[in-house]
Amino acid sequence: MRAVPGMSQKMSETVKSLSQLDSSSFANSKYYKGGFEPKMTRREASLILGISPTASKTKVKEAHKRIMALNHPDRGGSPLLAAKINEAKDLLESGKS
Amino acid sequence: MAKYIAQILVLGTQVIGRAFARALRQEFAASQEAARRGGGGEKGASRAAANARTGITVEEAQQILNIDKLDQEQVNKNFEYLFNANDKSKGGSFYLQSKVVRAKERLDQELQSRKQETDP
Numbered sequence: 001m002r003a004v005p006g007m008s009q010k011m012s013e014t015v016k017s018l019s020q021l022d023s024s025s026f027a028n029s030k031y032y033k034g035g036f037e038p039k040m041t042r043r044e045a046s047l048i049l050g051i052s053p054t055a056s057k058t059k060v061k062e063a064h065k066r067i068m069a070l071n072h073p074d075r076g077g078s079p080l081l082a083a084k085i086n087e088a089k090d091l092l093e094s095g096k097s
Numbered sequence: 098m099a100k101y102i103a104q105i106l107v108l109g110t111q112v113i114g115r116a117f118a119r120a121l122r123q124e125f126a127a128s129q130e131a132a133r134r135g136g137g138g139e140k141g142a143s144r145a146a147a148n149a150r151t152g153i154t155v156e157e158a159q160q161i162l163n164i165d166k167l168d169q170e171q172v173n174k175n176f177e178y179l180f181n182a183n184d185k186s187k188g189g190s191f192y193l194q195s196k197v198v199r200a201k202e203r204l205d206q207e208l209q210s211r212k213q214e215t216d217p
Contacts, residue, residue: 031199033152033199034199035154036196047192048190050190050191066188067193070183071193076178078175078179079160085193
């Protein structure tokens with residue numbers, strides 16, 4: 001009981017140190033967490049292309065072209081990201097027909 | 098009447114118990130696997146823990162940022178490029194930008210822990 005006032009201060013200090021421990025300003029922010037899913041889902045595919053999971057085929061194609069242009073490996077993009085973008089497009093296109 | 102209820106309860110508990118035991122065994126095996134992948138020893142364990150905590154491995158982070166040799170300068174350079182390339186204002190995917198951010202975070206962590214080893 002007597003330890004309570006000391007404890008509340010300790011708690012606030014720990015919380016503060018925790019948020020600092022997360023090093024860069026990115027950790028507690030709005031960015032999606034973690035790496036890619038082990039097996040790509042429709043949800044992830046739609047997020048990768050930045051479109052709705054129910055988008056039309058033309059929208060999928062257009063989004064793929066746009067995102068691929070930004071991440072093209074020949075222009076300094078990462079091969080893994082390019083592969084994921086292609087995988088996303090294939091998944092969404094196959095799921096439609 | 099009560100006998101049947103009792104039987105159902107017992108059976109139900111058995112099913113749940115068995116499923117729980119199986120889940121525990123799988124979880125144990127998975128963590129053993131992760132620890133083995135981490136490369137054994139104390140450092141491997143801390144790496145596996147960091148992988149579990151951040152949800153991304155060093156290998157995946159390297160692939161995302163297209164890095165073959167872990168060098169802070171290269172990490173920062175590739176990060177800058179990929180982060181800006183996938184900016185939402187340019188019509189980029191926020192999800193991809195997030196992955197780039199998380200990859201850099203993970204590599205920063207790894208570089209930091211490696212630095213701590215060599216000069217404590």
